[in-house]
Amino acid sequence: MSEESTNPMREQIQAAIEDNPVLLFMKGTPDQPMCGFSARTVAILQSVGQPFAAVNILPDPRIRQELSTLSNWPTIPQLFIDGEFVGGCDIVTEMYESGELQQALGLDASQAPEAEPVPEPEAREAAPLTIENRL
Amino acid sequence: MSASGAAATPDELKQRIEAGIPGASAAVTGDGHHFNAVVTAPAFSGLSRIAQHRLVYDVFGAEVGDRIHALSIQTRTSETESIA
Numbered sequence: 001m002s003e004e005s006t007n008p009m010r011e012q013i014q015a016a017i018e019d020n021p022v023l024l025f026m027k028g029t030p031d032q033p034m035c036g037f038s039a040r041t042v043a044i045l046q047s048v049g050q051p052f053a054a055v056n057i058l059p060d061p062r063i064r065q066e067l068s069t070l071s072n073w074p075t076i077p078q079l080f081i082d083g084e085f086v087g088g089c090d091i092v093t094e095m096y097e098s099g100e101l102q103q104a105l106g107l108d109a110s111q112a113p114e115a116e117p118v119p120e121p122e123a124r125e126a127a128p129l130t131i132e133n134r135l
Numbered sequence: 136m137s138a139s140g141a142a143a144t145p146d147e148l149k150q151r152i153e154a155g156i157p158g159a160s161a162a163v164t165g166d167g168h169h170f171n172a173v174v175t176a177p178a179f180s181g182l183s184r185i186a187q188h189r190l191v192y193d194v195f196g197a198e199v200g201d202r203i204h205a206l207s208i209q210t211r212t213s214e215t216e217s218i219a
Binding site for chain 2: 073090091095
């Protein structure tokens with residue numbers, strides 16, 4: 001388990017995090033989330049009008065394994081902003097409701113909802129980064 | 136290691152969180168696979184949300200995502216802290 005041993009999967013994940021200002025690791029795709037927590041996180045990002053890249057972790061179990069090792073976070077989804085791990089669905093939801101998420105994204109804080117419920121997921125044109133295509 | 140095999144229960148999660156985090160009190164609901172935990176602990180004070188949630192996840196280690204399929208967490212530092 002030496003740190004410098006080449007680990008292409010981890011390097012790909014790291015590169016994706018560095019290359020995409022807003023990156024969501026999720027189950028499924030923004031158009032077809034395969035889990036309620038992922039769907040909810042997608043819906044929040046869409047509702048604040050934030051374009052984001054997404055990686056579907058389902059096609060290869062190693063993605064989740066390496067990601068969780070990297071972030072020290074056991075669950076999916078995981079949101080990264082400017083290369084930094086922000087949190088999973090619970091934290092993103094809390095940050096959305098308090099306006100902190102909009103702030104972290106550099107969006108107008110006046111877009112903060114007044115204790116509005118989390119929006120329902122809706123279909124959207126998206127260009128998800130499919131990490132499996134990069135390998 | 137611990138209690139593997141048997142389905143997880145909200146009560147088990149509550150007890151393990153309260154045993155694992157000093158001074159914590161937890162309210163846990165769930166159906167045996169998906170759980171929601173509201174955890175109040177002075178130990179959270181001064182920690183980021185991520186660090187607070189990690190403390191809770193750490194109680195269960197690799198069981199999260201496996202035996203405990205999903206664990207939703209809300210953290211509070213004290214009983215008086217507002218939910219919103």
